[in-house]
Amino acid sequence: MDIINFFYNYMNRLFLLSCWFLIFPIVISSQEITLSNSQVKVKMDLQSGGAISYLSEASTNYNLVNIRDKGRYIQQSYYSGQDLNRIPNGQHPSWSPWPWNPIQAGDVYNHSPQILDHYETPTELYVKSIPMLWDMNNHPAESIFETWVTVENNVVHVKNRVTINRTDNIWTQIIPKHQELPAVYTIGDLKNLYTYIGSKPFHNQPLTKITNSGPPWTYWNTYENWSAHVNDSNWGVGVLSKTCNLFVGGFSGSFGGGATSVSTSYMSPLITLALKKNDVFEYEYDLILGTLTQIRDYVYANNKLDQTTNWEFNRVDNFEGWEMASGVSQLIANGTTLETEITGEDPFIYNLNTLIDPLEYTRVAVRLKNNTNHNHLELFWQNDNGSLSPLRSASLTTSGNNGNFEEYIFDLSNNVNWTNGGLISGLRIDPPGYGVVPQSVEIDYIRLLNATCLSENPVITGAETLNKLSNSSYSVPLSGGTWSSSNTNIATVDNAGNVSTLSSGVFTLMYQSANGCLASKIIEVLDKCYLPGTPSMIGNPALSSSVGISSLNRNVDNDDWVKEKKGAHLVLESKTKGLVISRMTTLQIQNIPANQLVLGMAVFDTDIDCLKIYDGTSWKCYNTPACP
Numbered sequence: 239m240d241i242i243n244f245f246y247n248y249m250n251r252l253f254l255l256s257c258w259f260l261i262f263p264i265v266i267s268s269q270e271i272t273l274s275n276s277q278v279k280v281k282m283d284l285q286s287g288g289a290i291s292y293l294s295e296a297s298t299n300y301n302l303v304n305i306r307d308k309g310r311y312i313q314q315s316y317y318s319g320q321d322l323n324r325i326p327n328g329q330h331p332s333w334s335p336w337p338w339n340p341i342q343a344g345d346v347y348n349h350s351p352q353i354l355d356h357y358e359t360p361t362e363l364y365v366k367s368i369p370m371l372w373d374m375n376n377h378p379a380e381s382i383f384e385t386w387v388t389v390e391n392n393v394v395h396v397k398n399r400v401t402i403n404r405t406d407n408i409w410t411q412i413i414p415k416h417q418e419l420p421a422v423y424t425i426g427d428l429k430n431l432y433t434y435i436g437s438k439p440f441h442n443q444p445l446t447k448i449t450n451s452g453p454p455w456t457y458w459n460t461y462e463n464w465s466a467h468v469n470d471s472n473w474g475v476g477v478l479s480k481t482c483n484l485f486v487g488g489f490s491g492s493f494g495g496g497a498t499s500v501s502t503s504y505m506s507p508l509i510t511l512a513l514k515k516n517d518v519f520e521y522e523y524d525l526i527l528g529t530l531t532q533i534r535d536y537v538y539a540n541n542k543l544d545q546t547t548n549w550e551f552n553r554v555d556n557f558e559g560w561e562m563a564s565g566v567s568q569l570i571a572n573g574t575t576l577e578t579e580i581t582g583e584d585p586f587i588y589n590l591n592t593l594i595d596p597l598e599y600t601r602v603a604v605r606l607k608n609n610t611n612h613n614h615l616e617l618f619w620q621n622d623n624g625s626l627s628p629l630r631s632a633s634l635t636t637s638g639n640n641g642n643f644e645e646y647i648f649d650l651s652n653n654v655n656w657t658n659g660g661l662i663s664g665l666r667i668d669p670p671g672y673g674v675v676p677q678s679v680e681i682d683y684i685r686l687l688n689a690t691c692l693s694e695n696p697v698i699t700g701a702e703t704l705n706k707l708s709n710s711s712y713s714v715p716l717s718g719g720t721w722s723s724s725n726t727n728i729a730t731v732d733n734a735g736n737v738s739t740l741s742s743g744v745f746t747l748m749y750q751s752a753n754g755c756l757a758s759k760i761i762e763v764l765d766k767c768y769l770p771g772t773p774s775m776i777g778n779p780a781l782s783s784s785v786g787i788s789s790l791n792r793n794v795d796n797d798d799w800v801k802e803k804k805g806a807h808l809v810l811e812s813k814t815k816g817l818v819i820s821r822m823t824t825l826q827i828q829n830i831p832a833n834q835l836v837l838g839m840a841v842f843d844t845d846i847d848c849l850k851i852y853d854g855t856s857w858k859c860y861n862t863p864a865c866p
Contacts, residue, residue, distance in 0.1 A: 271358040271365075277392045278527055280363075286343040287351035288365025288385050289313035292497075293394065293475060295527060302424050302475050302527075304502040308344035309372070310423035312525070314383050314398050315341045317417065318513040319409025328375035338409045340369035340379035340400070349376040351383075363387040380404045392527045393536060396420070399520035402513060412514055414561050414588075416486075418506040419479050419521050426495030428467035428474040428503050431487055432530055433460045437622065437660045439593075440538060445530065450488030455504060457486050459622075459663050461593050464537045467503040468530060476533035478524040480541050482507030483591055483663055510590050512561055542724075545593050546746075547686040548758050551576040552702065552828070554856065559589045565672060573828050575680040580610065580671040586618075587667050588626070594662035594686060596621070600651035601687035602665075605643055606636070607680040610671030613638045617648050617667060622660030630655045636670055643682050698749055698759040700737075701824055701846040703859050704729070706765050710737050710846060712747060719751040728763055739763045764859055783809050819849065827857060 270281040274296050281292035283305075290312035293302045304310045321335035329336065330346045344350045355366040366384045371377040381404070386397040398420060431448040439461035448465075450456040458465075465485050468474030486508055491501030513519065524540070526533045549558045554573040562569045562578065565585030570577040578587060602617055616633045618626040632648045650656035669679040700712035712721075712735040721731045724746035729739045731747060742765035749757045786800035786809035803809045810817055824845040839852040848859040 271356065271363050273358070273361075273363045273387060273389055275389050275391070278389050278394060280387060280389060280394045280525075282356075282363050282365055282385065282387060283311070283343070284353050284356060284365065285350050286311060287313070287341075287367040287369055287383065288353065288356065289343040290387070290394075290396070290525075293525060293527070301497040302428065304423040304425050304497055304499070306498050306500065306502070308346070308348060309341070310421075310502060311343045312422050313342035313420055314369070314385070314400060315339065315372070315418050315421050316381075316400055316513055316519075317415040318402075318413070320411045320413060322408065324374070324408075328377070329373050330375070333373035336373040337413075337415065338379070338404075339372045340381050340383070341372040342367070342369055342383050342385075345370035345372055345374060345376065347375045352378065354382070361388060380406065392532065394525040394527075395522065396525065397520065397522045399518065400513075402515065402517045402519075404515040406515075412512045412562075414510050414512040414563050416484075416508045417511050417513070417519075419482055419509060419523060420477075421506050422467075422475075422477050422504065422525075424467045424475055424503045424505075425497055426489075426491055426493060426499050426501030426503065427469050429489050429493045430468050430470070430472070430474075431465065431489065431503065431505065432468060432472075433458060433465040433485065434462045434534075435460055437461075440542070442534075445534075448487065452488035452490050452504070455486050455488040457484065457508075459483050460485055461661060461663075462534075462537055463507070463541055464526075464533070465505050465507075466526075466530060466533050467505060472530045473528065476526040476528075476530075476537070477505060477507065478526060478537050478541060479507035479521070480523075481521060481591065482509055483593065484508045484510075510561065510588075512563075545595070546758070547594075547599065549576075549589075549684045550760075551681060551683060553760070553762075559591050560587050561589070562587050567676075572832065575607075575682050577678055577680045578669055580669070580677045580679065581675075583672045585669060585672060586616075587669070588618075588664065589666075590620070590664040592662055592665055594665075596650070596656050596659065596662055599686040599688060600649070600657070602648040602650065603645055603683070603685040603687055604648075604667065605645040605682040606669065607641070607643045607682070608636050608670050609639055609641075609679060610677040611639050612670040612672065614670055615646055615668065617665070619656065619662050619666070620664040621656075621662050623655070624659075626664060626666050630659070632656075638670070643680075647687070698747060698757050700735075700747075700759070701761070701843075701848075702759070703762045703764055703857070704737070704739050704846070705848075705859055706739050706742050706763055708739050710739075711735055712737060712749075712759070714749050714751075714757055716749075716751045719749050722748045722750075724748065729761070737761075741765075785809065786811060788812070 269284045272281045277296050279294050279296045282288045283291035291303055291305050294300050303312055317337050317339050319338040321337050323335045325334050349370055351367040351369050353367050357364050364386050369379045369383050371379050382401045384399040388395045432445045435446045435458050436443050461483055463480050464476050464478040466476030487505030489503050495501035526536050551571055555571050557571050563586050565582035566578050567581040568579035613636045615636045618631045620626050634646050637644055671677040698712050698714055701710055704710050721733055721735055723729050723731050728741050728743040728745040729737050731737045742763050744762050747759045747761055782801040783803045788811040800809050819840055819842040821842045821844050824843055835852050837854045841850050843850050850857040850859050
């Protein structure tokens with residue numbers, strides 16, 4: 239199955255249907271909230287679900303957003319489930335059959351979403367709404383949209399979140415679909431579409447002009463993660479979405495036109511994602527006003543090449559960009575492996591947001607435990623020559639259902655379809671197993687191996703969680719390499735592997751050996767600490783304690799030793815013996831079975847000298863003696 243062509247055909251049909259609105263305009267009223275600085279002005283329309291309805295330079299009223307109908311704007315839009323004919327239920331005939339498709343601005347019949355909450359401050363806009371199903375007549379979607387907007391210099395920064403709480407049994411299939419992150423419709427004056435589509439991103443190589451008279455729109459991969467619509471003076475608006483390589487867009491109508499014109503420019507960063515009935519998904523993006531040079535300068539200053547080489551699957555519910563598709567009914571990231579539940583034919587998982595130099599990385603290692611009676615493992619890839627297909631694939635024979643984890647290495651150094659096709663922008667793994675009887679394959683890791691490495695890439699040893707404003711050391715079984723941090727605002731690292739954390743967040747610690755072998759480790763920095771008791775906390779005057787446990791010989795009636803201790807819920811007393819919390823390594827803590835974890839469970843992590851408390855979803859580390 240050529241999954242990429244399937245999605246392309248689906249989205250092309252989507253935008254062919256949007257011609258309906260190029261002919262029949264809808265008059266839209268607005269109630270807007272506004273945020274601006276000295277360079278840029280942005281508005282969100284409360285009668286259109288908080289979609290961005292206005293974007294201009296601060297000194298003008300020249301709106302760059304096309305708002306001719308509810309399907310345009312700059313807005314959230316998502317897709318899930320199979321296409322269904324629901325015309326008897328009020329579905330518009332021009333949009334039938336159609337999947338579950340909540341849209342921020344409103345539906346095809348011009349109904350507006352319900353606003354649940356909003357605020358407008360000098361530094362931020364926020365809107366929370368219940369979106370409408372695009373194809374239906376006044377059908378609110380069982381989901382909540384949230385949008386946060388801030389501005390800095392010539393840039394509008396947007397954070398979007400969708401919380402899905404579907405109770406229907408209508409769209410029964412969990413199907414990976416293109417998601418627009420976001421949909422960006424700009425005015426016809428910005429008729430020129432530019433991006434970078436070459437194989438040397440972040441080297442100031444010449445830009446490419448995308449020529450398309452859509453719908454249907456055209457698709458392209460840009461490893462700089464941005465595209466821009468500009469006028470003939472090369473001035474306009476760019477969109478940067480750091481998680482997206484794949485974009486779609488073009489121009490429709492006659493050149494020229496303003497915010498309510500038929501003519502429009504369209505572009506959207508895309509990811510392929512299977513949204514479930516109870517899902518939360520969020521992303522961020524930037525809208526940049528300026529010339530092509532100014533837009534690209536901002537991208538270079540605020541983005542970098544993301545060349546992930548290891549997927550370790552060592553964090554709960556973190557799929558690291560991998561999605562399930564045909565034949566796989568469930569993915570489980572349990573903190574140690576990625577488990578695939580196989581219930582159909584041709585099972586596979588995929589990641590369409592990779593960026594791999596095929597000359598630098600010529601081998602792909604997959605370590606898995608095969609719990610099926612089948613032994614066929616396949617790897618597919620997409621590159622500049624085409625999408626996922628048997629032409630770009632390799633296969634191996636695995637052991638069958640022996641209860642052991644084993645590593646399998648695809649050696650692609652002599653495969654011209656790997657080495658000669660440009661950057662690898664997507665991978666697909668077909669694990670062993672098929673059929674209706676549930677089976678599973680557990681994947682320990684997927685790793686890219688450097689062409690010069692004689693064995694698997696080095697593994698970084700050290701903690702996966704740190705506290706803010708702390709220090710920790712990491713090591714690899716090599717010497718002479720260089721250390722780096724993916725985000726120096728969160729943490730820095732010296733050439734000895736000593737990490738200093740600055741702020742909370744997630745960063746990637748990387749080590750590159752002298753011969754080019756690369757190791758990486760995802761680390762979370764927590765904004766957690768403990769604060770010793772103060773007089774204001776224990777009472778003034780101090781409150782007496784009432785419960786205590788003592789190892790001393792206190793068997794005298796009316797002994798008030800507990801009350802002598804002030805401000806405690808529980809007093810533990812010992813002359814020479816201390817209280818010892820269960821001591822475990824980081825790995826031992828990670829391997830505690832999920833069904834044995836209890837809210838409030840405490841252990842001491844001996845690897846990072848940290849008291850950890852389980853909060854019901856994850857372990858929190860407390861080793862900073864005072865809150866900064």
